[in-house]
Amino acid sequence: MTVKKKLLGEDRRAKLLHILKTSEKPVTGTELARIAHVSRQVIVGDITLLKAKQEPIVATAQGYMYFANPPLQQSFEKIVACLHGPTRTEEELNLLVDFGITVKDVTIEHPVYGDLTASIMVSSRKEVQQFLEKIAETKAAFLSELTEGIHLHTLIALSEELLEEAEEALRKANLLVE
Structure with a gap:
């Protein structure tokens, strides 16, 4: 049996x-x-x-x-350190996807558990909206709320130039840890 x-x-x-x-x-x-x-x-x-x-x-x-098949096109990754409250999450994610960036994950450094990483995998405004709706629907907290807004994102793009442009846009929006 x-x-x-x-x-x-x-x-x-x-x-x-x-x-x-x-x-x-x-x-x-x-x-x-x-x-x-x-x-x-x-x-x-x-x-x-x-x-x-x-x-x-x-x-x-x-x-x-x-994710078995590697992407047909070469992609580049970069980790950026961000700092903002929950009310700016939508702005941050939309800014990134508007550059053609995929936001792969978010990582925080927890004082007890060490690094905590969660998959995000958003590449479009529609996916950003779905992500935010899921957060709201479940009444879940953003990981960054555990670290007073400090968090890392792994970004994926088709070129290093796109990653640099997106990082500069985050800087201008005052969303990066400097």
Whole structure:
């Protein structure tokens, strides 16, 4: 009986993996739960197990994404240190995506836990809005609220020039730690 449950779980995880690999956009845990006819909590557990098997799945505010294939175009990354309150988050993220930047994540230095990093993965104003709606809907705090507004972002762009221009725009908007 236990073997049969495990087999069903493996089949379900294989199905989830297939959905994520073939989707061109993030898939929510709720949608995966509906497709698999299980609870969202089961999906969370399945995703955790898949990540433990080194599957490149990222949880974003828009849903789960699979990152197996490297981008066809070369991309560049840069980490910037920002400082602002929650009311300027939308301004910061929109400023970045308007330069064609993908905001990969946010990192804070917690006094007890050390570095805490959370995936953001926003590349457009629509995704920024979805991210902010998810924060509001869940009444979650921004990680930067734990550090009086100080946080790091990993930025991804198609050129180093775009990263430099975006950083300068953050500086002019008084959003960088100087």
